[in-house]
Amino acid sequence: MKKLMSKLFAATVLATMAAPLLGAVDANAAAKGSKIILLTVSQECSYCSLHQTAFKEEAKKLGIEVEVKINNFDAAEQASQVDQAIGQKPDAIVLWPADASAIVPSLRKIKNAGIPLVVTNSLPDQKYSEYWNVFTGPNDIGNGESAGKAMIQGFKDKGYGSSDEVFVVFGVPGTPPQIQRLDGFTKVLEGDATGIKIASAQPGNWDQTKATEAAAALFTQYGDKIKGVYAQADNMLAGVIVAAQRAGMDPAKLVLVGSNCSIEGITAIENGTQYASVLQSPVDDGVYAAQAVADVLDGKTVESTRFLPHEIITKDNVKDCYPANGK
DSSP states (O other): OHHHHHHHHHHHHHHHHHHHHHHHHHHTOTTTTOEEEEEESOSSSHHHHHHHHHHHHHHHHTTOEEEEEEOSSOHHHHHHHHHHHHHHOOSEEEEOOSSTTTTHHHHHHHHHTTOOEEEESSOOOGGGGGGOSEEEEEOHHHHHHHHHHHHHHHHHHHTOOTTOEEEEEEOSTTSHHHHHHHHHHHHHHHHHSTTOEEEEEEEOTTOHHHHHHHHHHHHHHHGGGEEEEEESSHHHHHHHHHHHHHTTOOGGGSEEEOOSOOHHHHHHHHHTSOOBEEOOOHHHHHHHHHHHHHHHHTTOOOOSEEEEOOOEEOGGGGGGGGGGGTO
16 A cells, blocks of 8 residues: 555656646747748848748758748839738748838738847837837848948058048838848948048949949049948948959958858958958858747747847958858
């Protein structure tokens, strides 16, 4: 009898101990089997492609089924895709806005449909933050500020004066990264740079060929006055380097600052033609978004904003970029 009672007591204790564990498993299982839609902006830009791949791989690990809808930074097409997505009644939507302002009516529609929403990579005006559950991605103002600080340090390292000028090659006009990175960069130069002036700014649309054309025109217009260039992505800065070489300029003598820490930037920093980049991992960007949507579906309490780090990268610490590019 005593043995029987002991066994019953042990079984009761084990069941009691296991109950919270089983509950924890159940609490974390809501995302598994969920069907979500990722609305993203391009398969052509390398960053966008790496983001999408990382997102899908992480979602698969989390047991989430993903349908992807892509537009080429086309706000009108994205609005139509949002309407289609709402009609499909997914468990959640993850959205990379094609345009910071044009996306607002679509955000409102998703909210009114009661569909959980994670905004990834491109942060709309935060006065509309009631329309999404979580934002994950870069702090693009901080990214631009880091680029500005790198430009200032580069001017000091190369011995350039405050009367010298720089120009900017920016991304697709109207996109949050384009607006916010330029704001951050300009703020730092105006506040800390003892007079470094932005001579001009032209769009490169996140594209190397277009960036080459924009930079060529600006080098022709401003010539030797230009001592530095800020391109909002490293692939565009690769175009700036090509344009500088065609103009008979030595890129190593310019302060060339990019962003995103892409493979083009790593290579150029290591060979001395690019002064700096700003770390932004497309892999982490995609993973953060997938983890956020899983947490939302699991009913967890999550921070409304999760930013990527934006470390300044030069030749001294370029290896910090390697994990973002699989090196």
